Amino acid sequence: MTIDEKLAVLTDAAKYDASCASSGSNRKGTRTGSTSVSGICHSWSSDGRCISLLKILLSNVCLYDCAYCINRRSNDLPRTSFSVPEVVSLTMDFYRRNYIEGLFLSSAVFGPPDRVMEQMVTIARRLRQEEGFGGYIHLKAIPGASLELMRQAGLFADRVSVNIELPSEASLQQLAPEKTKADIITPMAFLGNSIRDNRAERRQNRRAPAFAPGGHSTQLIVGASPESDFQIVRLGESLYQRFALNRVYYSAFIPVNRYDSRLQQVEMPPLLREHRLYQADWLLRNYGYRADELLSEQQPDLDVILDPKAMWAVRNFHVFPMDVNRADYASILRVPGIGVTSARRIVSARRFQALTLEDLAKLGVVLKRARYFIVAAGRLIDRLPSSAEHVRRILEKEEKTVHAEQLTLPF
Amino acid sequence: MPSNSPSRSEPLLELCHDGSATGCLCAVAEAYKHPGRKVLFTCPDRDLPLFADAGFSVASDPARAERFLNYLTERSSSDVVHTLLRALTAMPEAIEAGLLAYARKAVLQGACIVQAHADPDVRFVHRWARRVSLEIHRFKGLLRFQELKSGRFLALFEPDYDITLPLAFHFRLRLASQRWIILDGRRHCAATWNGLRLNAEAPGGDLLQGDLLERCLAGDEPSADEARSRALWQTFHRTVAIETRTNPDLQRQCMPARYWKHLPEMNDSSE
Numbered sequence: 001m002t003i004d005e006k007l008a009v010l011t012d013a014a015k016y017d018a019s020c021a022s023s024g025s026n027r028k029g030t031r032t033g034s035t036s037v038s039g040i041c042h043s044w045s046s047d048g049r050c051i052s053l054l055k056i057l058l059s060n061v062c063l064y065d066c067a068y069c070i071n072r073r074s075n076d077l078p079r080t081s082f083s084v085p086e087v088v089s090l091t092m093d094f095y096r097r098n099y100i101e102g103l104f105l106s107s108a109v110f111g112p113p114d115r116v117m118e119q120m121v122t123i124a125r126r127l128r129q130e131e132g133f134g135g136y137i138h139l140k141a142i143p144g145a146s147l148e149l150m151r152q153a154g155l156f157a158d159r160v161s162v163n164i165e166l167p168s169e170a171s172l173q174q175l176a177p178e179k180t181k182a183d184i185i186t187p188m189a190f191l192g193n194s195i196r197d198n199r200a201e202r203r204q205n206r207r208a209p210a211f212a213p214g215g216h217s218t219q220l221i222v223g224a225s226p227e228s229d230f231q232i233v234r235l236g237e238s239l240y241q242r243f244a245l246n247r248v249y250y251s252a253f254i255p256v257n258r259y260d261s262r263l264q265q266v267e268m269p270p271l272l273r274e275h276r277l278y279q280a281d282w283l284l285r286n287y288g289y290r291a292d293e294l295l296s297e298q299q300p301d302l303d304v305i306l307d308p309k310a311m312w313a314v315r316n317f318h319v320f321p322m323d324v325n326r327a328d329y330a331s332i333l334r335v336p337g338i339g340v341t342s343a344r345r346i347v348s349a350r351r352f353q354a355l356t357l358e359d360l361a362k363l364g365v366v367l368k369r370a371r372y373f374i375v376a377a378g379r380l381i382d383r384l385p386s387s388a389e390h391v392r393r394i395l396e397k398e399e400k401t402v403h404a405e406q407l408t409l410p411f
Numbered sequence: 412m413p414s415n416s417p418s419r420s421e422p423l424l425e426l427c428h429d430g431s432a433t434g435c436l437c438a439v440a441e442a443y444k445h446p447g448r449k450v451l452f453t454c455p456d457r458d459l460p461l462f463a464d465a466g467f468s469v470a471s472d473p474a475r476a477e478r479f480l481n482y483l484t485e486r487s488s489s490d491v492v493h494t495l496l497r498a499l500t501a502m503p504e505a506i507e508a509g510l511l512a513y514a515r516k517a518v519l520q521g522a523c524i525v526q527a528h529a530d531p532d533v534r535f536v537h538r539w540a541r542r543v544s545l546e547i548h549r550f551k552g553l554l555r556f557q558e559l560k561s562g563r564f565l566a567l568f569e570p571d572y573d574i575t576l577p578l579a580f581h582f583r584l585r586l587a588s589q590r591w592i593i594l595d596g597r598r599h600c601a602a603t604w605n606g607l608r609l610n611a612e613a614p615g616g617d618l619l620q621g622d623l624l625e626r627c628l629a630g631d632e633p634s635a636d637e638a639r640s641r642a643l644w645q646t647f648h649r650t651v652a653i654e655t656r657t658n659p660d661l662q663r664q665c666m667p668a669r670y671w672k673h674l675p676e677m678n679d680s681s682e
Contacts, residue, residue, distance in 0.1 A: 042552040045652035048661025348526035
């Protein structure tokens with residue numbers, strides 16, 4: 001195979017991995033490259049996803065037979081592998097032209113996990129030591145690889161991550177029988193602890209070598225197995241708390257192996273569900289919500305029409321209206337239509353003047369949503385909706401962006 | 412009463428500058444010395460209002476502009492001045508009056524002026540500063556270099572604002588080991604890096620007609636590897652998209668079509 005053909009095959013095999021973040025690290029290479037804490041997107045593909053990193057597999061030759069995976073051994077696909085110099089050269093060629101922010105390297109399991117992981121670490125080491133490369137490197141850890149290789153990976157990479165794959169151990173056993181919970185949780189815990197310890201050490205000594213300064217993340221597939229949104233959001237919350245993860249990525253299940261009856265049968269990827277889960281996840285990470293505030297055993301799934309924040313506000317309509325000129329930052333954040341930036345601006349700007357509805361619009365507040373939940377200067381309280389049901393009807397009417405076809409998806 | 416409101420006793424102050432960022436700053440500095448007077452700013456690129464004459468011409472003096480910025484830094488903060496300079500880069504209509512009002516409020520209220528998000532003068536400057544910063548951030552990702560036979564790399568782009576220098580500072584650290592040229596095809600200016608020193612090429616000539624481009628390239632052509640790397644990138648870009656998630660509207664929203672001209676991945680003939 002030519003390098004062009006290999007690239008096509010191994011990009012096609014890697015494209016289902018959701019993560020492409022290049023943020024969180026501030027590195028400067030000895031010869032070429034640096035990273036930016038905020039991350040930089042270099043292009044967008046025709047599916048609207050950002051391209052920041054050269055996202056490829058080292059190999060798509062796989063010994064495993066995971067039900068949901070395009071690369072499973074029972075699929076009849078062209079199989080190939082990159083050599084170490086090929087990946088190094090491709091990364092540097094792309095980086096010098098500013099096509100990419102760095103490398104995202106994953107791999108199918110073509111041999112013992114340690115052998116696969118060792119080659120991936122070799123690529124990262126060569127880039128850093130031989131090419132003086134300071135761009136972003138994200139290595140996807142191979143379940144079952146030794147912790148010593150994880151440690152080496154963390155020393156060369158900006159981010160190392162392990163995919164949790166599915167939302168429960170039962171689903172993992174059923175759909176990916178060759179992987180065990182321990183194979184995933186052990187390296188994830190090791191990475192979480194090592195990153196935490198390294199950050200503490202670097203606060204004392206800035207010259208201490210960085211260990212995965214961009215943190216670690218994971219990914220799980222949504223819709224291939226029967227778990228509810230409540231189970232998934234609670235799992236995400238627990239992963240953030242226990243393993244200090246930077247991100248949990250949710251990947252709408254794409255039915256690439258329709259012949260496998262162990263999988264949930266879906267016509268199209270549940271993109272709206274994925275979107276709602278990202279919104280809920282965002283609320284956990286940046287807005288101070290807890291999973292059990294958003295969902296419960298009685299209400300286990302996120303609303304199709306309303307986003308999770310609006311859903312929470314309707315269910316807790318008794319805490320509104322919020323006076324934007326007096327309420328604290330955390331309370332303002334709970335108003336639909338007010339995001340982190342707008343809330344910060346409100347708290348700053350109200351020190352200079354009492355804010356009116358018109359001022360709020362200019363600060364970036366989405367008034368068509370927020371107006372039902374706030375009191376501002378000059379705003380009469382009796383113009384607010386009278387009940388939760390009333391506000392729900394208004395919001396649902398205004399929610400015009402939901403695609404009708406998504407509403408029919410069976411989840 | 413706004414600080415630049417008209418006074419009955421003093422006539423309108425008409426200040427004319429050369430249209431450059433330095434000239435604009437000098438005109439604002441001059442106007443700043445006349446609190447309470449209504450000011451009309453003009454420059455050669457702009458049509459004069461009816462009955463207005465050319466007014467007092469303010470020289471474009473980098474030292475004076477720097478003194479004014481230092482004064483603002485001392486009275487407010489470097490953040491305030493940084494924001495002001497970003498907005499100045501955009502050169503929108505009525506930028507001088509906007510900067511003047513912002514400068515007066517910054518001196519009056521100090522560094523905290525950046526938090527007065529509801530103030531219309533502050534919002535004006537912040538809005539333009541944000542637009543410029545966004546474009547700088549976008550082009551940190553969207554600028555594309557091509558390798559030339561001489562080993563140098565060339566990046567040609569056509570940004571909305573004059574952001575060649577901030578980008579050059581970014582790539583001076585990022586691509587420190589290679590020699591490169593960044594050319595703004597719209598403003599006909601460039602920045603070059605020879606591995607040790609960053610140079611700014613002044614505007615002049617018509618770049619797209621070849622003047623500055625030829626001067627910078629001096630007969631240089633794309634290297635033998637260039638077409639191969641470009642094709643590999645196009646293959647990657649084509650393949651990494653998931654067909655069942657196709658969403659060209661989102662792609663266009665994140666990466667506006669006006670930037671596509673110089674992106675190899677958006678000019679893929681095999682598609």
